[in-house]
Amino acid sequence: MFTTTSNSIFDRSIADYHRYNDVHQAIENPYEKSSIEHLLYMKNWIDTVQWHLEDIIRNPQIDPVEALHIKRWIDRSNQERTDVVEYIDSYFLDKYKNVNPAADAEINTESPAWAIDRLSILALKIYHMREEATRADATPEHREACQRKLDILLEQRTDLSTAIETLLTDIAAGRKYMKVYKQMKMYNDPSLNPVLYKGEK
Numbered sequence: 425m426f427t428t429t430s431n432s433i434f435d436r437s438i439a440d441y442h443r444y445n446d447v448h449q450a451i452e453n454p455y456e457k458s459s460i461e462h463l464l465y466m467k468n469w470i471d472t473v474q475w476h477l478e479d480i481i482r483n484p485q486i487d488p489v490e491a492l493h494i495k496r497w498i499d500r501s502n503q504e505r506t507d508v509v510e511y512i513d514s515y516f517l518d519k520y521k522n523v524n525p526a527a528d529a530e531i532n533t534e535s536p537a538w539a540i541d542r543l544s545i546l547a548l549k550i551y552h553m554r555e556e557a558t559r560a561d562a563t564p565e566h567r568e569a570c571q572r573k574l575d576i577l578l579e580q581r582t583d584l585s586t587a588i589e590t591l592l593t594d595i596a597a598g599r600k601y602m603k604v605y606k607q608m609k610m611y612n613d614p615s616l617n618p619v620l621y622k623g624e625k
Contacts, residue, residue, distance in 0.1 A: 426592060427585035430464055430540055434547035437468035442551075447476050460515050467508045468544045474501045475548050505541070512537035513604045516595070525601040532591055535604050539588045546584060550577045 433455075441449065451469045455461035480486070481494045516536045556562065557570040594600040 425585075425589055427540075427543065427588050429461070430543055431547060431581065431585065433461055433464045434468040434544050435551075437465050438472055438547060438551045441469065441472045445476075447473050447480070460512070463508060463512050463515065464540070464544075467505070467512065467541070468547065470501055470505050470508060471544050471548060474498060474505070475552075477501065509537045509541050510604070510606060512540060513602070516592075517602060517604065520595050520602065523596060523598050523601075526598045529598055529601045531603050532600055535602055536588065536591060536595070539584070539591065543581070543584055543588065546577065546581050550574065550581065553577055 436454075440452070451466065453462055453465050453469070455465055477494055477498050481491055481498070486494075513535045553570055553574045557567050557574050559567065559570075562570075591600065595602060
């Protein structure tokens with residue numbers, strides 16, 4: 425199933441990142457560049473680096489100049505993440521291009537790739553909550569509370585994976601159809617962000 429493959433790739437990406445645990449570590453994508461697996465690995469690697477950037481920027485002792493640098497890094501990362509999600513949706517659009525939707529076919533609230541985006545973030549939550557649930561220097565109460573949260577996250581991954589598989593089956597059968605809206609992020613566009621275009625005058 426597609427989500428089984430996705431979850432496995434996400435777990436591999438997270439494990440690969442934590443061999444170095446360094447936001448500056450360059451990605452070494454093990455999958456063929458033209459494959460969907462390559463995109464899934466890239467997607468999660470971007471998410472994993474950003475997860476740790478978000479940790480760093482919340483350090484109350486961080487230098488303000490460094491914080492600004494990281495904030496702009498996160499902005500670039502968000503744009504890259506959106507781009508990769510759209511590439512994944514392009515894969516699905518091509519895969520199902522010959523499917524004729526039924527007359528009563530319905531549209532989903534989100535595209536397959538944006539649901540898979542949530543699955544990638546969920547993999548990160550599971551990894552880090554498992555770390556907390558097994559942290560040797562934490563109190564028993566902390567570990568128990570984190571284990572309860574981990575159990576919920578694992579259940580959520582099962583439910584989300586099932587929902588994605590159902591969506592893909594419905595699209596393949598023509599019961600649902602895809603409609604992709606390109607994300608129009610305004611704050612990165614000098615022609616749409618008033619702070620940027622007013623500053624040019």
